[in-house]
Amino acid sequence: MSASPPSPPPSPAPPSPPADALVVLGGGVDGQGDLPPIAAARVDEAIRLFREGAAPRAIFSGSHSYLAAHRPPRTEARAMAERFAAAGCPPEAALLEEESLDTIGNAYYTRVRFLDPNGWRRIVVVTSDFHAARTGYIFGKVLGPATAVSIAPAPSGLGLVRRRVRQAAEAGMLRIVRDWLEPIPDGDLAALEAFLFGKHPAYSPL
Numbered sequence: 001m002s003a004s005p006p007s008p009p010p011s012p013a014p015p016s017p018p019a020d021a022l023v024v025l026g027g028g029v030d031g032q033g034d035l036p037p038i039a040a041a042r043v044d045e046a047i048r049l050f051r052e053g054a055a056p057r058a059i060f061s062g063s064h065s066y067l068a069a070h071r072p073p074r075t076e077a078r079a080m081a082e083r084f085a086a087a088g089c090p091p092e093a094a095l096l097e098e099e100s101l102d103t104i105g106n107a108y109y110t111r112v113r114f115l116d117p118n119g120w121r122r123i124v125v126v127t128s129d130f131h132a133a134r135t136g137y138i139f140g141k142v143l144g145p146a147t148a149v150s151i152a153p154a155p156s157g158l159g160l161v162r163r164r165v166r167q168a169a170e171a172g173m174l175r176i177v178r179d180w181l182e183p184i185p186d187g188d189l190a191a192l193e194a195f196l197f198g199k200h201p202a203y204s205p206l
Contacts, residue, residue: 026062026076144187
């Protein structure tokens, strides 16, 4: 009795299609408009993902923090895009969102300026490791179920003590954000805008 022929090797899984865009969140700029190490690490993670083909473009998101004492000489988005281009990435692949003043604004302005007009529904959001949980909640809330959001945490390089302090602060900020956004249905743009421009301390005229 002849032996059965060997089974063919399993076919490799097809590669995941690229996302429509990377979204890189600002992490501040100093008084000279330069990126601090944490913000630079976010751009470097975006450069790595871009070179690997994770997405054909990167949206750099952020003006400056509304809690900053002074407006910096250039926006977070512009400083990040310049680092992206200096690393050899094509400048035309960098899109700038220069209106947001916090993470909720990052998500909102990215949506209304780029995602909705272009029909982009798959994004990878690049932020620091300690900021990942709050970012995931906010982007899920602002964009809703129509958009697939993945979070790519960039290493912050913080030591153990500083990382724990930052994580505790993040947990407190997440509680505040949940109080603000939980009543808003996921992806409800009208309800979000009513909150953002009527109650949010960064965007409301009150």
